[in-house]
Amino acid sequence: MSSTTELIKELREKTGAGFLDCKKSLEENNNDIEKSIEALRKKGLAKASKKSDRTANEGAVGVYYNKEVTALIKVNSETDFAAKGDTFLDFLDNLGNLVLENNDILDKNQLLKLKYQNGTVQDYFNSMIAKIGENLILNDLIIKQNKTSNYSFYIHNSYRANIGKIISLLEYSSNEKDTEIETLTKNLCMHIAAMKPESIDINDLDETLVNNEKKIQKELILNSGKPSNIADKILEGKMKKFYSEVTLLNQTYILDQDKTVKNIIEKNSKSNFKIISFELISL
Numbered sequence: 001m002s003s004t005t006e007l008i009k010e011l012r013e014k015t016g017a018g019f020l021d022c023k024k025s026l027e028e029n030n031n032d033i034e035k036s037i038e039a040l041r042k043k044g045l046a047k048a049s050k051k052s053d054r055t056a057n058e059g060a061v062g063v064y065y066n067k068e069v070t071a072l073i074k075v076n077s078e079t080d081f082a083a084k085g086d087t088f089l090d091f092l093d094n095l096g097n098l099v100l101e102n103n104d105i106l107d108k109n110q111l112l113k114l115k116y117q118n119g120t121v122q123d124y125f126n127s128m129i130a131k132i133g134e135n136l137i138l139n140d141l142i143i144k145q146n147k148t149s150n151y152s153f154y155i156h157n158s159y160r161a162n163i164g165k166i167i168s169l170l171e172y173s174s175n176e177k178d179t180e181i182e183t184l185t186k187n188l189c190m191h192i193a194a195m196k197p198e199s200i201d202i203n204d205l206d207e208t209l210v211n212n213e214k215k216i217q218k219e220l221i222l223n224s225g226k227p228s229n230i231a232d233k234i235l236e237g238k239m240k241k242f243y244s245e246v247t248l249l250n251q252t253y254i255l256d257q258d259k260t261v262k263n264i265i266e267k268n269s270k271s272n273f274k275i276i277s278f279e280l281i282s283l
C-alpha cells in the first residue's frame with residue numbers, strides 16, 4: 001500500500017489541488033484516490049488540473065518596488081475579462097508583495113516554490129485557477145536590485161496605478177533628480193513602450209540578430225539586380241536604417257521627430273544622465 005505522502009502527491013498531480021486539501025480529502029475518503037478526486041471536484045478544488053493546458057494569452061503586468069528591489073511580474077489568464085477583475089488584480093498584487101518581502105528571490109521558479117500560507121505559491125496559483133475558473137500562468141518575473149540606480153516606469157492600458165497591459169521600466173543614473181529628470185525618464189519610458197527597442201545601442205544588439213539581418217538585406221540587394229560591387233555600400237545604408245529602428249539611442253524620439261533619443265539625452269549632459277538598462281513587458 002502506498003504511503004500517505006505518495007497518495008497526497010498522486011492526488012495533487014491529478015487534481016492540481018493544494019497539499020492540505022488533498023490530505024484532508026484522503027482522510028475523509030479512506031485514502032481512496034478516485035473518491036478523493038470526486039470530493040475535490042465537488043468542492044471546486046480540482047478545476048486547476050483540467051484548465052492547466054488551456055491557452056492563456058491575456059492577463060496583466062504589475063510593477064512593485066521598495067528600497068531594496070524593483071520587480072516586474074506578468075501573469076497570463078485566458079480572458080481579458082478575468083484580468084480586469086479585482087480577484088485577479090488582488091492576486092497579482094499579493095504576488096508582488098511576496099517578492100518584496102522575500103527579496104532574495106531570483107526567478108519565477110523560486111517564487112513558485114516559496115512557502116505561502118499552508119502550502120506554496122504554486123498551491124496558491126492552483127487555488128486561484130479553481131476560484132477564477134481560468135488557466136493562470138506566471139509568465140515573467142524580472143527583479144532588479146536597487147543599490148545606487150534610479151528607476152522610472154510607464155504603464156499603458158492601466159487597470160490599477162501599478163498594473164496594466166504594458167509596462168516599460170527604465171534604470172538610470174543621474175547627478176540630479178529634479179522635475180526635469182523625472183519628466184525625461186517618464187517620457188523615455190513612454191518612448192520604449194511605443195517603439196519597443198531591442199537594445200540600448202548598436203554594440204548591445206544580439207550578434208545573431210545583426211548577422212541574420214545583414215544576410216537578409218544582402219540577398220534582397222543582390223536579388224534586386226544591383227551589381228555586387230556596390231552591394232556593400234547599399235548594405236551599409238540598410239543596416240544604418242535597421243539600427244535606427246531597433247536601438248533605443250538611435251531611434252527617432254516620439255515627442256520630437258527631428259531628434260534621436262541620443263540627442264535628447266545629450267541636452268541633459270549637465271546632470272550626467274545615463275541609461276543603464278531598460279525592460280519592456282507586454283501582453
